[in-house]
Amino acid sequence: MKRSLVNASIVAAGLFSLSTQAADIEVSVTNLTHGNHFTPLLIAAHTSDNHLFHVGEMATPALQKMAEGGDIADLNTAVTGANGVTSANPAMGLLTAGASVNAVMLETGENTHLSIVAMVLPTNDAFIGLDSWKIPTEAGTYTVYVNAYDAGTEANDEIINGGGMSGVAGIPAAPGGDGGSNGTGVMDGADNMYVHTHPGVLGDTDPVGGASDLDSRIHRWLNPVAKVVVTVK
């Protein structure tokens, strides 16, 4: 997890691409959960034929890296490589529950659509996802509520073991220091390998055992999990 965060902050150095025909937008993101963190956000403006993820399709390796370990570097490279503009890690690290990152400026240029992703921690592979939302052309302030998706790349065993690399089972960390240990694992044999609406976490109330290392009183959520406010200048 640590390495993912470092990677993301290095990427953050190359935040904005400039365009002479810029349509400026200002983005804010609020974490609406009770007790989950968001890993570094990727806010991306791109053309209508680009997507960071597709519901009902298998996650790309770049999406998997973000959803399982919070690493947005590959997604960011993919967007900028297709002439999109991004703000990578505008909150400079984790966005805690109830916190907001405000006034993230994007000069969208020819890019007409907005996507936002970040991993939800602590989970196995949950992420917040705004998928290719058409940026209004009329100046004004627009509010969009964002749901949590399951990347479908890792079983939701709810065991906190530091596993943040793609393909490695387990949850990287509970940044709030409120995770448990010695969980036996939540296993029900489900095998939906496509990106889908996250069913939510189970958790339990036993910090040193039980099935889950998550706390059902802290780590559960209902959608929406994020509020996005876009101001078109």
Add this chain to the structure above:
Amino acid sequence: MKTTDIKLKPSLLALVIATTLLSGCGDDVVVPEPTPPVVVMQTFTVTVTNLTANQLMSPVVLASHSADAMLWQAGETASLAIEKMAEGGDTADIAALEVITSSVNGTGMLMPGMSETLTLTLAEADVANISLATMLVNTNDAFTGINSVNIAGMAVDMPTMMHYMAYDAGTEANTEAKGSMPGPADGGEGFNTARDDVDFVHIHPGVISQYDGLTDSVLMPSHRFDNPVLAVTIMRTE
């Protein structure tokens, strides 16, 4: 005296006739009666439907206010008025807020699956934003409602429909424990001044219930809910 009277009357009569004739001659001569200012009223109906399985909603408060006022803000600390409503269903403090120009209350508990229509009549100059708030009473501090929606410029008989989610006031821990919730599932305490939770408004994580591992909970699986929890139809009727 009498002769004087007789003399005066015809002259008065003549004056009256003259005035009447003059007023008939043209508008430019007579100052028109000042017309009393007409206050144009607009009437709105707000129909709310409780979409939950088994969460009664406390009597709603529907309030109008200026466009820049918000009753709550996700991520921010709840006001005392919101805390009282979210923990105990008491909306009196919300109605008494200085920003509120007008408010109406629901007639009683809004039962699961039931709808209620409230009517708000406002002077045209006061038509700006409305808010509505109600507690999910079989919870510690869950609430829902409308948070500052603009109704100015609505056309008559053109309804708009919206759905709303459940918020957690963040002012009381979601223990679901006996004695902590005012609704019929518990019959416990409503508002108290203690703030023993995260102390910011957020989307409610849902109730767990005693059947899903929260051993101290007095709530049943049917008390769980998912979003949206409230359907709202706003219509200007005149």
